[in-house]
Amino acid sequence: MKITVIHGQNHKGSTWHAAEELLKNIDTEHECREFYLPRDLDHFCSGCLACLKSRDRCPFWPEKEPIDRALRESDLLIFTTPTYCMLPSAPLKAFMDLFFTNWMSHKPYAEMFSKRAVVISTAAGAGAKRATGPVAEMLLYWGVPKIWRYGLAVNACSWESMPEKKKAVIIKDMKKLGKKLSVGKIPHVGIKTRALFRLMKGMQKADWGASPDEKQYWQENGWLDGKKPWVQ
Ligand SMILES: Cc1cc2nc3c(=O)[nH]c(=O)nc-3n(C[C@H](O)[C@H](O)[C@H](O)COP(=O)(O)O)c2cc1C
Known part of the structure; x- marks a missing residue:
């Protein structure tokens, strides 16, 4: 199994440790790549929309x-993020903006x-x-059919100062989730994703997309002629 972790922070605090616990508990053979924000992507979207023409024009x-x-x-x-002002961190929000081309309303990846x-x-x-919400919503709009949200109040501002009871909760929860994730099955595409896809297809057909390049992308993928980006 291949795993990518996007950390919405550079530091290794409570959120990072929770993700580490999860990775430790995925007991199928896996290969993991980790990116830290802003270390690995230190920009804000400039709103030029060049990516809608072609991603590599960003x-x-x-x-x-x-x-x-x-x-x-x-x-x-x-995806990991500390809760900042009840929302994801600013570097993760910047990441969301920088990858907006991936949304189903534009050029989703099959x-x-x-x-x-x-x-x-x-x-x-x-x-x-609540902070996991905007990230989960982004993933839904990217087309990801199965998303788990894990948010926890840890009564501390660092892993070191976290009460042992809270650490035990994280360890137990990540063990449970890790077990589920160790079964590497392809998730079923649910009604919400299907409905969103249908809606976006209607939008592209009616030329209501943000650019003609998007419609061409949908056409080339055969999605305006009944093909779907999922297998089942
Ligand atoms: C800028 C900033 C905003 C924060 N906002 C909140 C908040 O809205 N609610 C909260 O409970 N804690 C808030 N905190 C505390 C962090 O969420 C808390 O320390 C969290 O465990 C950080 O995870 P980390 O250890 O991975 O950095 C904030 C901390 C910072 C630095």
Whole structure:
């Protein structure tokens, strides 16, 4: 199994440790690539829309390309973010903007429709589950059919100062989730993803897309003529 982890932070705090626990508990043979934000992608979207013409026209493509490739090649995508102001971190939000071409409303990748994903966040007090929401929603719009959200209040601002009871909760929860993820099956594409795809197809057919290049992309994939990006 191939795994890509996108860390919405450079440091190794509570959120990072939760992801580490998860990786430790995936007991099938796996290959893992990890990216740290902003270390590995230190830009904001400039709104030029060049990526809608072609992804490699983004001025930040040289940094984005290895991340993009890893995401496409992986079976499992893991996103981590500390809870900042009850939302994902700013570097992760910047990442979301920089990859907006992947949304079903633009040029989704067919590969995304067979992947699984996990979004992890920890908060000192409130908002961890909420912080996973925008990332999970992005993944839904990318076409990822199975997404787990894990948010936990850890009563601390670092892994070291976290009460042992909370560490035990993370260890137990990650063991359980790791067990589920160790069974490497392709997820079923559910009604929500199918409905969104149908909606976006209607939009492209009616020329309501953001650019004619998108319609051409949908056409080339055969998606305007009944083909689907998923197998089952
Ligand atoms: C900029 C900033 C904003 C934060 N906002 C919240 C918040 O909205 N709710 C909360 O409970 N904790 C908040 N915290 C605390 C962190 O969420 C908490 O320390 C969390 O465990 C960080 O995970 P980390 O150890 O992986 O960095 C904030 C911390 C920072 C630095």
